[in-house]
Amino acid sequence: MSKAGKDSLLGNKIAAGVLTAGLVLWGANRIAHIVISDEAPHKAAIQIAALPSAAPAAAAPAGPESVLPLLASADIAKGEAFMQQQCSSCHTFTNGGANGVGPNLYGVLGAPMFAHAGFSYSAAVKAKAKGSWDFDKMNQWLFAPNDFAPGTGMSYAGITNTQARANVIAYLRTLSTRPLPLPTADEIKAASAAATPAAAPAAPAPAAAPVASLGTLLAKADPAKGQALFQEQCAACHTITKGGANGAGPNLYGVVAANAFSTPGYTFSAAVKSKAGQPWTAATLDAWLKNPMGYAPGTYMAYPGIKNDQTRADMIAYLNQNSPTPAKLP
Numbered sequence: 001m002s003k004a005g006k007d008s009l010l011g012n013k014i015a016a017g018v019l020t021a022g023l024v025l026w027g028a029n030r031i032a033h034i035v036i037s038d039e040a041p042h043k044a045a046i047q048i049a050a051l052p053s054a055a056p057a058a059a060a061p062a063g064p065e066s067v068l069p070l071l072a073s074a075d076i077a078k079g080e081a082f083m084q085q086q087c088s089s090c091h092t093f094t095n096g097g098a099n100g101v102g103p104n105l106y107g108v109l110g111a112p113m114f115a116h117a118g119f120s121y122s123a124a125v126k127a128k129a130k131g132s133w134d135f136d137k138m139n140q141w142l143f144a145p146n147d148f149a150p151g152t153g154m155s156y157a158g159i160t161n162t163q164a165r166a167n168v169i170a171y172l173r174t175l176s177t178r179p180l181p182l183p184t185a186d187e188i189k190a191a192s193a194a195a196t197p198a199a200a201p202a203a204p205a206p207a208a209a210p211v212a213s214l215g216t217l218l219a220k221a222d223p224a225k226g227q228a229l230f231q232e233q234c235a236a237c238h239t240i241t242k243g244g245a246n247g248a249g250p251n252l253y254g255v256v257a258a259n260a261f262s263t264p265g266y267t268f269s270a271a272v273k274s275k276a277g278q279p280w281t282a283a284t285l286d287a288w289l290k291n292p293m294g295y296a297p298g299t300y301m302a303y304p305g306i307k308n309d310q311t312r313a314d315m316i317a318y319l320n321q322n323s324p325t326p327a328k329l330p
């Protein structure tokens with residue numbers, strides 16, 4: 001914490017990252033246990049929010065589909081089960097329940113946004129706190145928390161499945177002495193009308209910008225840019241010098257081409273075990289750094305990922321420099 005405090009260049013994102021890192025260390029076992037152990041039954045319902053790749057600038061970011069038409073018939077029991085599995089490591093749901101990694105969620109729908117008593121919210125969400133939570137705002141938040149409030153302390157990729165979001169919101173609605181009224185037929189109509197024009201342009205195939213291959217991106221990668229980003233976004237959790245200490249994350253010296261998730265003296269989460277032991281390649285590192293929680297759901301690496309393809313290549317080039325025997329990258 002003090003580290004982030006001293007460095008005025010670190011943005012909210014990093015402050016949140018550091019905060020999360022501390023919290024993750026503190027509650028790691030619980031989180032891993034709950035999130036991972038119950039994964040199987042809901043596999044289909046849980047989709048990690050797709051990260052837009054370096055898409056043509058013209059493409060509007062995909063927003064969530066409205067849940068309004070689904071709320072009245074949503075499956076509250078499924079919403080509850082989903083939240084037990086995916087949210088309860090960080091949130092309690094009962095009236096008067098304690099704040100944990102995240103705030104208690106009883107009565108959150110209809111309540112002022114990001115204002116639960118006794119919880120200190122990140123600056124990222126404070127900037128987005130306008131009015132009270134309604135169904136639409138909750139839909140957007142749960143679809144992609146880090147798009148809704150970039151740098152939020154809620155390290156959760158989001159719920160991309162619209163029915164699953166509707167089920168969760170329907171359950172959240174019941175956590176109240178005075179549940180918000182369900183949307184009226186007119187409100188539902190307005191929501192679907194608003195969605196129609198947006199859906200239309202999807203028909204013509206979006207002008208496909210040629211996607212540069214990883215090899216091409218690595219060939220023109222700039223390790224100095226990777227280094228700058230490392231200092232800003234990774235150094236809070238990782239050292240990269242030879243013999244550097246493990247911190248919230250493992251020391252990364254020589255990580256490229258080393259066996260994944262095998263750094264001696266560091267205890268990795270169960271989430272990465274199935275990916276451990278194989279040597280890291282440029283391609284697997286690229287996938288990991290793009291979306292750690294998509295690559296290994298439940299990983300302790302509370303970092304949303306580097307979305308820009310070239311920036312990831314810059315980072316891989318920088319990681320590769322910090323090695324006794326840099327790998328030959330494609």
Ligand code: HEC
Pocket residue numbers: 083086087088089090091101102103105108112113114115116120121122124125142151152153154155156159168
């Ligand atoms: C890894 C921990 C974590 C997980 C998992 C998590 N949350 Fe959160 N949640 C947080 C944190 C931390 C905040 C506060 C955000 C901030 O300060 O940036 C938050 C905030 C919220 C808020 C806003 C509360 C308010 O007071 O306005 C809602 C709603 C919410 N989470 C719902 C959920 C739901 C639903 C799930 C599961 C689908 C979930 N969260 C999973 C940590 C988590």
Ligand code: HEC
Pocket residue numbers: 017018020021229230233234235236237238248249250252255259260261262263267268269270271272289298299300301302303306315
């Ligand atoms: C909030 C802390 C945090 C931040 C920020 C973070 N990491 Fe990590 N990182 C971790 C943790 C924790 C792990 C171990 C994952 C596990 O056990 O689930 C990890 C694992 C890794 C690994 C795999 C290491 C191995 O031994 O195979 C790489 C590579 C990595 N991180 C790179 C990065 C890069 C590059 C950045 C910045 C763009 C970054 N991390 C940002 C915490 C963090």
